[in-house]
Amino acid sequence: MGLIKLLLPVFIFCAIAPGTTIDLPPVAARQSVETPGRRESARKELERRSLEFGEDVFVGRVKGGDVEVANLFLAAGMNPNAKNKEGVTALMAAAFGNQTELVRTLLDRGADIDAVDKDNWTALYVAVWNGNAAATKMLLERDANVNTTDKLGMTTLMVAAIHGHAQIARAILDKGADVNAKAKYGWTPLIVAVREGHAEIVQALLDKRADVNAQTAAGVNALMVAAGAGRTDIVKVLLGSGAEMNAKTDAGVTASMFAARNGHVDALQALLSKGADVTAKAKDGTNALMLAAVNGSSATVQLLLARGADAKAVNNEGRTALSLAESKGHASIVDLLRQAGASR
Numbered sequence: 001m002g003l004i005k006l007l008l009p010v011f012i013f014c015a016i017a018p019g020t021t022i023d024l025p026p027v028a029a030r031q032s033v034e035t036p037g038r039r040e041s042a043r044k045e046l047e048r049r050s051l052e053f054g055e056d057v058f059v060g061r062v063k064g065g066d067v068e069v070a071n072l073f074l075a076a077g078m079n080p081n082a083k084n085k086e087g088v089t090a091l092m093a094a095a096f097g098n099q100t101e102l103v104r105t106l107l108d109r110g111a112d113i114d115a116v117d118k119d120n121w122t123a124l125y126v127a128v129w130n131g132n133a134a135a136t137k138m139l140l141e142r143d144a145n146v147n148t149t150d151k152l153g154m155t156t157l158m159v160a161a162i163h164g165h166a167q168i169a170r171a172i173l174d175k176g177a178d179v180n181a182k183a184k185y186g187w188t189p190l191i192v193a194v195r196e197g198h199a200e201i202v203q204a205l206l207d208k209r210a211d212v213n214a215q216t217a218a219g220v221n222a223l224m225v226a227a228g229a230g231r232t233d234i235v236k237v238l239l240g241s242g243a244e245m246n247a248k249t250d251a252g253v254t255a256s257m258f259a260a261r262n263g264h265v266d267a268l269q270a271l272l273s274k275g276a277d278v279t280a281k282a283k284d285g286t287n288a289l290m291l292a293a294v295n296g297s298s299a300t301v302q303l304l305l306a307r308g309a310d311a312k313a314v315n316n317e318g319r320t321a322l323s324l325a326e327s328k329g330h331a332s333i334v335d336l337l338r339q340a341g342a343s344r
Contacts (some may be wrong), residue, residue: 015218016300035220048067055082059084060093062106063093063094070102080106082108086118089117091104094106095130100135103123105266114144119150120149121307124146124148124156125150136168155177160172164196171228175202179210191220194225199231213242218251219250224247224249225258227267228255228261230262232267235267235270245275246279254266259271262286262295263292279309285314285318285323288309289301289305289309289310290315293322293325293333301337302336311340312342
């Protein structure tokens with residue numbers, strides 16, 4: 001009789017017709033089931049270690065990567081979605097520390113992968129912020145939402161762009177991240193990557209058809225940001241990808257003006273060599289030459305004059321490049337402008 005009982009499950013399994021679906025409890029449900037005896041034993045072990053059975057303690061241990069104690073808490077009945085007083089979930093804590101074993105355990109136990117804290121950060125957001133590639137990979141494999149935003153509208157892709165995490169940025173893009181998402185004030189992943197000077201990420205975004213001419217709420221685009229920061233290599237990449245070199249901000253400022261204002265000769269040269277308008281004026285009548293004169297960069301002034309900048313142009317206040325240079329005490333630039341026929 002004992003042998004029959006032992007073999008009965010085998011007989012039943014073999015009798016099931018091919019192709020029949022067998023409904024089993026999900027992995028999370030199977031792994032989260034703890035017997036009363038096991039829970040009690042785990043509670044006593046926590047007490048023996050002088051560990052309070054509380055969410056704050058649990059999340060702290062997870063953040064510290066204490067796998068053994070974290071598993072004791074779970075065995076004792078701790079909610080895998082537990083949060084500390086700051087609203088940080090155990091899964092976020094595991095992602096913060098790149099604790100992949102705990103990330104897997106918590107997800108298997110039913111942790112909400114897209115739960116948010118008080119700043120609207122998710123576990124994926126935390127992992128990306130810290131550049132934790134392994135935790136990010138695991139969360140992406142479990143279909144974490146890549147397009148969630150924090151309170152400022154920043155996406156995980158923007159976070160990767162800010163910190164220069166190129167590998168993570170590509171992984172997020174491959175999972176369908178919105179390459180043209182806009183945060184507060186209209187910043188896009190491309191503009192953020194350009195601002196931080198992460199050329200590899202800039203290229204990855206352009207490869208995914210990022211809008212090279214997207215503008216912020218103030219009308220600033222990626223080319224202007226690159227020019228203003230003197231990132232000549234990125235300026236050239238953007239121009240090669242169709243950036244509009246004479247686009248203007250809401251105030252009428254062009255990329256060339258940004259470069260001239262900050263004395264970035266190489267970036268300015270890259271723009272002018274592609275046909276940027278050297279005579280363009282902002283709404284207040286200021287042009288690139290005036291901005292260069294104020295900045296005090298002789299090389300920038302020389303380049304603009306050689307490219308045909310009007311040394312006699314006047315802004316809305318009746319000021320010329322020469323009068324502006326004199327007001328700043330830039331004697332060498334005053335000489336250059338006078339040689340070019342400028343007057344006050």
